Amino acid sequence: MADYDVIVIGAGPGGYVCAIRCAQLGLKTACVEGRETLGGTCLNVGCIPSKAMLHASELYHEATENFAKMGLMGKSPSVDLPKMLEYKQSSVDSNTSGIEFLFKKNKVDWLKGYGSIPEAGKVKVGDKVHTAKNIVIATGSEAASLPGVEVDEKVVVTSTGALELKKVPGKMVVIGGGVIGLELGSVYSRLGSEVTVVEFQDHIIPGSDGEISKQFLKMLKKQGLKFELNAAVQGTSVKNGKATVTYKKRKDDSEHTLDADVVLLATGRRPYTSGLGLEELGVEMERGMVKTDAHWSSNIKGIYAIGDVISGPMLAHKAEDEGMAVAETIAGQHGHVNYSVIPGVIYTHPEVANVGQTEEQLKAEGRKYKVGKFPFMGNARAKSHFAGEGFVKILADAETDRILGAHLIGPMAGDLIHEVCVAMEFGAAAEDLARTCHAHPTFSEAMREAALACGDGAIHA
Structure with a gap:
């Protein structure tokens, strides 16, 4: 036995x-x-x-x-x-x-x-x-490792070492413009570091909705983060407790370097x-x-x-x-996971959240869809919190109105996204969400307004 x-x-x-x-x-x-x-x-x-x-x-x-x-x-x-x-x-x-x-x-x-x-x-x-x-x-x-980048968790660190730094670095270079790099990069930027993100692609948060990625990049730049996009890291070297990051710009193969007190390797897992x-x-x-x-x-x-x-x-x-x-x-039951309704969240400020398909994916499969957008600048609660930047975007089937995805950048996005997750789990239409009463004043009203925008139009935009 x-x-x-x-x-x-x-x-x-x-x-x-x-x-x-x-x-x-x-x-x-x-x-x-x-x-x-x-x-x-x-x-x-x-x-x-x-x-x-x-x-x-x-x-x-x-x-x-x-x-x-x-x-x-x-x-x-x-x-x-x-x-x-x-x-x-x-x-x-x-x-x-x-x-x-x-x-x-x-x-x-x-x-x-x-x-x-x-x-x-x-x-x-x-x-x-x-x-x-x-x-x-x-x-x-x-x-995940990267050729030419040797991690010591002191000067060249992963997320583990970045959470144990003894002092705020004067300069930090983040290798990778994904979730981990942007979250921890924004932490140290707010605490006083000069942060530069080096990303292989020509955009940040690869795989995300393109409109969200562009808006997010603008916001992070406004917060003081610097970016080197379309850049391939060749390696790092450490001397006297300082690091040098070497990278090539992919458009012309020109080589460049960045000096840093700390390098965060954040190229995935x-x-x-x-x-x-x-x-x-x-x-x-x-x-x-x-x-x-x-x-x-x-x-x-x-x-x-x-x-x-x-x-x-x-x-x-x-x-x-x-x-x-x-x-x-x-146990003999029927375990199930709905992989089409798994939300993703980036816990920066503002937060970024998504569920379902992106516009790029829908276009690639030739599916007809409609877009309902609403800016947080039209949300009374958001404006009173100095959080009016960003927007909600809901994607719905052009014929059935069934919600296919949602993409948010703004206050409490990581919590707001679950309203759409529940709706999608039950196969709801954008109109179902639009006709659901939302308390006022709340951030969640932006979700309803975006759903209304899939139909006759949002009220406050």
Whole structure:
């Protein structure tokens, strides 16, 4: 008889959610985690600590830039980075200890150590081998490397090192104009760094709605960030605690350099499967990811995979959804993830959020659609918060009016997007959203106005 019904390897958002749901469904469950704390990259060195730093730096900006405009007079605060890092760590600690409490509450065993799979139905942790009817791989991802860029987590850092800097750098170069680079770059820009972002493409946040990308770039430049677009980084060098970044402009192949106190490598992430023994086991892989079927099963019976180690966006909430779905599948239920309704959020100021298809994707597939747009400058609440920049854009099918996607840049975008997520989950039309009463004054009224713009027109624009 097996020791467990399910052993989950990895206690990040996908893994710990999967383990808890398995236990709730009556399965004897264990979760393998080698960190000293649960929660994976997200809670320890990713989502949560970065949001704490974003929150602190945004409040600092409010105090130095907007308080006086509102009649809040007094001495402007100064930045005590070590104290800010203590606040960040307290946020991490409260969240990771919360997961440990949930494990105990739901009777999930924490197998402390790093796991491998010597054969189907067995998981080795340290010197001990545990048996399981089902194994779920949820080992997440790690920062992607770049040729010629050697990370030391002191001068040349990944997001992990960027969250532990001892002082605010005078100059920071961010390699990569995606989510991680722009979030952390904006943190240090607000705290006083001169930040330059070097991006390979000719636009930032590749894959996003083109109109949002252009508007976002303008806003970030206005905030003081500098950009070198269409630029291919050749390498970095470090001397006497300072870094030099060498890059080539792709349009003319000319070579340039940038000096920096800190270089942040933020060129994305790659699946982390090292040490699991998947190759020896015969698990089929595809571009470094575990290849799975529609039920998150690998080609080896009883071995499943979720989250960043399989295809799809590397998002914590996508992993959580898959964690619950695979638990339900193992328990004999019908686990399901709607991959067409997975929101994405960039937690800068203003926030950027999206769900569904972009205009570029709709044009590429030849689908007829209509656009409903509304500027936050027409939203009374946004203007009173000095947050009138940005807009909401809703895309709907030209014939059926069914919502196909939404793209926002503005205040509370990461929360507002979920109204459209629920609407899309139920197959709603833009008119359904437009006819739903929204409280006044709220930021959410901008969503209704954009939906109205898909029909006869917005009221306040």
